[in-house]
Amino acid sequence: MSEIADKLIDWYGVNGRDLPWRRTRDPYRIWLSEVILQQTRIAQGMDYYLRFVARFPDVGALAAADEDEVLKLWQGLGYYSRARNLHAAARQVVERYGGRFPAAYADVRSLKGVGDYTAAAVCSIAYDAPCAVVDGNVYRVLSRLFDLDLAIDTAEGRKAFAALADEQLDRRRPARYNQAIMDFGALQCTPANPSCNDCPLRDECLSLAAGTVAERPVKAGRTRIRPRYLNYLHLECGGRIALRRRPEGDIWQGLYDLPAIESDRPLDFTELAAAPPFRDMFGTLPYRLVRTIRMPKHQLSHQTLHAAYHRLALDAWPSAAGGWTLVPYEQLEDYAIPRLLDRYFERIGNSDS
DNA sequence: GAAACGTGGGT
DNA sequence: TACCCAAGTTT
Incomplete structure (x- = not known):
């Protein structure tokens, strides 16, 4: 009964975005949207989602396609292993689950291209399973809220943030809470120039009090180009x-x-x-x-x-x-x-x- | 477990 | 210009 969760969800009720994949509980479409949105902005992925849904209305249609066609539809989106894994996973759903998208977290997590984040997103949003998502937004929001200087790109940091995210999850309404915290991170608690002035959590935000908002989250390493x-x-x-x-x-x-x-x-x-x-x-x-x-x-x-x-x-x-x-x-x-x-x-x- | 893996937008 | 970032996963 976290006060934080209530405030996030209240904020979401007013500011949450109306998106195509939020108008369905079809796990296939939610999964598809989540894969498309991995490391990808909504504005960039939107058209791809709409074209994929139009061309492949269900997981069976996707499984039946040639990989080349899937890649062609994915052209320009980047991280092309996502498209190959998406296609392979659709075939896994057909073979292992008779074309019916699995509901159990372990089953969803076992699909190609589905990691901890995507499995949690699909299970919570489609089935209201109590799985906390931990994406870039969640790292940022939680690191600021609790003023944590633990690097998010280390094994230790990921583990700690996953535990904290699980603690904060509103188990009565996981779907709503998860989408709320992600939208909140994307729109309010932004990477640069966050809107702390009118933030509903300004009273409980430890980094705002400490003046470290701009330094959160902390990242360890830089890979060179x-x-x-x-x-x-x-x-x-x-x-x-x-x-x-x-x-x-x-x-x-x-x-x-x-x-x-x-x-x-x-x-x-x-x-x-x-x-x-x-x-x-x-x-x-x-x-x-x-x-x-x-x-x-x-x-x-x-x-x-x-x-x-x-x-x-x-x-x-x-x-x-x-x-x-x-x-x-x-x-x-x-x-x-x-x-x-x-x-x-x-x-x-x-x-x- | 660090590095590989795209593209586009923002500051 | 030069970074950083974006609803991450795989090897």
């Missing part, structure tokens, strides 16, 4: 373009991309053409360099991509083409591609020119 230099080959022959599926163990797994030769520094085309990987690929095969386009830096969460696209017109495909998918330009739109390549195609005018 490495640069990569990608020399792409836009190869065309007979109205077709060479695509290659991104391999396991690298960025954009499962998406389609152009063949590329990576280097440890920027290369102009002459240097690239002299490099062994290029010579191995082409040998004496003739080509005509149509043009080179250097893209602006493409920033990932952990890599800075420096990409150059060299467009080569060929009379015949090199033998390396065996590992490529040779796609007529008009079918390019059927393939899921990274944002970077999308931007390249935009730059050169979609299909031709």
Whole structure:
């Protein structure tokens, strides 16, 4: 009967957002929304959610789809393992639970791509199970409320915050409480410039009293970002373009991309053409360099991509083409591609020119 | 258990 | 410009 929970829920009643996935108790749709919203803002994920629900109204429809179609629908959202896991999990639901979405926390948690947060969100929101969600909002709200300087990105910190979140959970109405604290974190107790003035919890907020609001939550580490230099080959022959599926163990797994030769520094085309990987690929095969386009830096969460696209017109495909998918330009739109390549195609005018 | 994994928006 | 952040999970 926490006073804090009551105030959060009162706040939510007035300020809570009206969102499509809050108008249903369908666990499938709630799960779908939660996966889409992992590390993703509502504004960015909204259209994807609506398109997924329209195309895959239930978990069986998703399970029946090809992975490539799921990835295509996911194109542009990022963290593509989410899409692959989403699809795999749908098939797990069909195989293990006869197509009926599981309700038990352990069963939900066992699905691919479902971690502690998502399992708690689905079970609490769809079934009102007493599972406390711990997401970025919860870390921030609780660390401020209790003025905790424990780093949230350490094992110890995560454990402590999970215990605290569980303590604070309103067990009479877990669904409402969980959504309330997350919305509160997103709209009121924001990372920068939180609205402490009109905050309903200003009387009980220890960090506000201590003047440490801006220093909460505490984070320990910083992972560094490495640069990569990608020399792409836009190869065309007979109205077709060479695509290659991104391999396991690298960025954009499962998406389609152009063949590329990576280097440890920027290369102009002459240097690239002299490099062994290029010579191995082409040998004496003739080509005509149509043009080179250097893209602006493409920033990932952990890599800075420096990409150059060299467009080569060929009379015949090199033998390396065996590992490529040779796609007529008009079918390019059927393939899921990274944002970077999308931007390249935009730059050169979609299909031709 | 630290690092990998996208993209876009905000300050 | 250069960070930080966003309803995290996997390896």
